[in-house]
Amino acid sequence: MKLTNRSKVVSNKVMSTSEKIYLPEIIKGMLITGSHLFKRRATVKYPDELRPMAPVYRGQHVLKRDENGAERCTSCGMCAVACPAEAITMESGERKKGEEHLYREEKYARIYEINMLRCIFCGLCEEACPKEAIFLTDRLVDVEFEREDFIYGKDKLVEKIDKRIDVTKRQTIEVAEFKKIPGTKHNTLWNGKKIKGH
Ligand code: SF4
Ligand code: SF4
Numbered sequence: 001m002k003l004t005n006r007s008k009v010v011s012n013k014v015m016s017t018s019e020k021i022y023l024p025e026i027i028k029g030m031l032i033t034g035s036h037l038f039k040r041r042a043t044v045k046y047p048d049e050l051r052p053m054a055p056v057y058r059g060q061h062v063l064k065r066d067e068n069g070a071e072r073c074t075s076c077g078m079c080a081v082a083c084p085a086e087a088i089t090m091e092s093g094e095r096k097k098g099e100e101h102l103y104r105e106e107k108y109a110r111i112y113e114i115n116m117l118r119c120i121f122c123g124l125c126e127e128a129c130p131k132e133a134i135f136l137t138d139r140l141v142d143v144e145f146e147r148e149d150f151i152y153g154k155d156k157l158v159e160k161i162d163k164r165i166d167v168t169k170r171q172t173i174e175v176a177e178f179k180k181i182p183g184t185k186h187n188t189l190w191n192g193k194k195i196k197g198h
Helices: 017-021 023-037 078-082 124-128 173-178
Strands: 061-063 088-094 107-115 134-136
Touching: 017 023, 061 107, 078 088, 078 124, 124 134
Parallel strands: none
Antiparallel strands: 061 134, 088 107
């Protein structure tokens, strides 16, 4: 009994002699394989070979320090609120006397974590930050074997004092212009002289 009209008639054609020996089809397949030898490879030998990246590529985050080496983040939580993936968590701390060289403002992020497995690298945290503290960079997130290793803390996020990260390349013209305004400069490179208390 025919229940629907979606059934297809299966061809039961008798194979010819050339089809039975498969040789023409094998030769056809070999020619296709051979033709790929002369085509441009779609893959690269990573990590020896790297693909060029767009200047606006959004990779691993950095928590920037100011021109004196103090952490810019004031633990306001704006980045966490803006994050659509709920990837950012933090705990704030009060700056103590004598810690002015470590933290720029009275409040700082005692703990700051980003779950890289949740992050979708949208860049909204960067846009939300009123302190020019968090930026996405052209760095790739490392490969890990354990899930907990993808939770990046301050040890991986805060830039090293003697190894500043230049984020100017991936800024749009509008943002770059805005950041020329005195007081909003985020990327003054540390020259090793300005830092106090080190
Ligand atoms: S890049 Fe987007 S998803 Fe990742 S932490 Fe920032 S706001 Fe969240
Ligand atoms: S990174 Fe910026 S937005 Fe996020 S808590 Fe720190 S100062 Fe606030």
